[in-house]
Amino acid sequence: MSITKISNRLSVMAQPKAVDFQALADLGFTTVINARPDGEEPSQPGTNAEAAAAGQAKLGYAFIPVTVATLTEADVRAFQRSIEQSDGPVIAHCKSGMRALLLHAIGEVLDGRMEPGEVIAFGLRHGIDLAAASRWLATHFSRRAVVKGFFDARTSSIQYVVSDPETGQCAIIDPVFDFDERAGATASLNADMLLDYIRDNRLTVAWILDTHPHADHFSAAHYLKQKTGAPTAIGEKVVKVQRLWKEIYNWPELATDGSQWDRLFSANETFKIGSLEAKVMLAPGHTLASVTYLIGDAAFIHDTLFMPDSGTARTDFPGGDPHLLWRSIRDILALPDETRLFTGHDYQAGGRTPRWESTVAEQKASNIHIAGVTEEEFVALRTARDKMLPMPKLILHALQVNVQGGRLPEPESDGKRYLKYPLNALGGGSWT
Numbered sequence: 450m451s452i453t454k455i456s457n458r459l460s461v462m463a464q465p466k467a468v469d470f471q472a473l474a475d476l477g478f479t480t481v482i483n484a485r486p487d488g489e490e491p492s493q494p495g496t497n498a499e500a501a502a503a504g505q506a507k508l509g510y511a512f513i514p515v516t517v518a519t520l521t522e523a524d525v526r527a528f529q530r531s532i533e534q535s536d537g538p539v540i541a542h543c544k545s546g547m548r549a550l551l552l553h554a555i556g557e558v559l560d561g562r563m564e565p566g567e568v569i570a571f572g573l574r575h576g577i578d579l580a581a582a583s584r585w586l587a588t589h590f591s592r593r594a595v596v597k598g599f600f601d602a603r604t605s606s607i608q609y610v611v612s613d614p615e616t617g618q619c620a621i622i623d624p625v626f627d628f629d630e631r632a633g634a635t636a637s638l639n640a641d642m643l644l645d646y647i648r649d650n651r652l653t654v655a656w657i658l659d660t661h662p663h664a665d666h667f668s669a670a671h672y673l674k675q676k677t678g679a680p681t682a683i684g685e686k687v688v689k690v691q692r693l694w695k696e697i698y699n700w701p702e703l704a705t706d707g708s709q710w711d712r713l714f715s716a717n718e719t720f721k722i723g724s725l726e727a728k729v730m731l732a733p734g735h736t737l738a739s740v741t742y743l744i745g746d747a748a749f750i751h752d753t754l755f756m757p758d759s760g761t762a763r764t765d766f767p768g769g770d771p772h773l774l775w776r777s778i779r780d781i782l783a784l785p786d787e788t789r790l791f792t793g794h795d796y797q798a799g800g801r802t803p804r805w806e807s808t809v810a811e812q813k814a815s816n817i818h819i820a821g822v823t824e825e826e827f828v829a830l831r832t833a834r835d836k837m838l839p840m841p842k843l844i845l846h847a848l849q850v851n852v853q854g855g856r857l858p859e860p861e862s863d864g865k866r867y868l869k870y871p872l873n874a875l876g877g878g879s880w881t
């Protein structure tokens with residue numbers, strides 16, 4: 450085993466064998482990071498065997514599969530977090546060790562501990578060619594829309610703050626208001642984390658946007674409007690979703706004119722976030738009201754495409770339609786190949802760390818529900834999969850809040866708020 454020590458916290462190496470893991474533990478390492486996707490070559494052990502070997506050797510284990518072409522900031526942050534969370538020294542590997550060191554070097558530059566111009570020389574000192582890290586950083590720093598994703602592990606949702614470095618204006622997209630259905634408790638932990646980021650980076654909130662009325666979590670749009678005064682917005686078709694759910698909840702007082710938001714966007718409408726141009730694309734299918742926000746070179750595609758290894762969003766909620774989703778996905782894939790795509794959920798395929806950024810080119814080449822698939826095949830596959838999926842556990846809690854722009858029900862005479870829960874309103878349950 451040839452191990453390259455980078456610091457007291459981190460060493461990198463080429464692919465170890467599963468039988469080497471005990472020796473790594475004996476050398477004092479406490480965590481292994483595997484930065485290599487499965488299936489690169491037949492001889493590699495793969496994440497399941499590595500996780501098992503790590504478990505036997507009492508090593509922590511993180512699976513952060515990356516390729517040079519598809520690397521994102523989320524991978525870099527996941528790499529940093531695994532090192533922070535490790536009790537002791539970490540050994541990171543890929544095939545040669547290059548991607549492991551690349552993840553480290555990019556993090557050092559993003560956090561200001563290394564200059565972009567020092568990366569190549571830093572790599573060479575360790576005998577590793579980091580030209581790819583240098584290229585990634587050059588592209589990263591040339592982008593005008595700065596996108597920060599915040600993953601909520603409870604709901605596997607990604608919330609975004611997208612900002613304009615020139616003016617400090619930003620938009621918040623799909624913020625989560627926390628809800629523990631077991632205790633009936635609400636909290637603003639996620640939303641406050643977004644506000645901390647906005648304060649720390651001296652940003653001003655220009656817009657609070659939702660891509661659709663979410664079925665698995667409460668929107669924090671209303672809470673954030675109260676905190677920042679910024680206007681809220683959603684797609685104009687939300688009025689149709691309001692009508693659907695007004696019936697389901699038998700809720701005559703619900704206003705179904707979208708007046709709960711400051712602005713309802715129609716197809717192709719444009720607006721500004723500082724000097725950034727933003728455009729709204731209608732993207733129905735997952736819900737009737739879904740929209741994609743195209744901001745600079747970044748498209749917030751919510752629940753249309755997930756990461757390429759995870760496929761697409763379901764279409765079986767009231768108002769969902771697989772044919773419409775297919776068409777909406779076609780519109781997204783007609784954007785330029787290098788467009789950055791930011792998804793709304795990540796269910797961590799294969800146990801990897803959360804990821805949320807891809808490109809049009811990557812999705813076209815490898816999305817497991819889309820690449821090489823016809824519309825009919827997609828609709829068949831989507832419909833079959835939807836039949837197997839239980840309803841999201843918060844769907845009936847969430848929609849009555851989200852069709853009101855994230856407002857909780859008004860308090861009753863005792864000062865408490867109550868949710869309404871219709872029985873047998875969504876078809877059969879899942880009993881296994």
Ligand SMILES: N[C@@H](CCC(=O)N[C@@H](CS)C(=O)NCC(=O)O)C(=O)O
Pocket residue numbers: 604664665752761762763794796838840841842843
């Ligand atoms: N287990 C999750 C499921 C959430 C869910 O259904 N998510 C939607 C997006 S809102 C989806 O498209 N899921 C696709 C899938 O689970 O394959 C929950 O109960 O909240």
Ligand SMILES: [Fe+2]
Pocket residue numbers: 661663664665735752
């Ligand atoms: Fe959704």
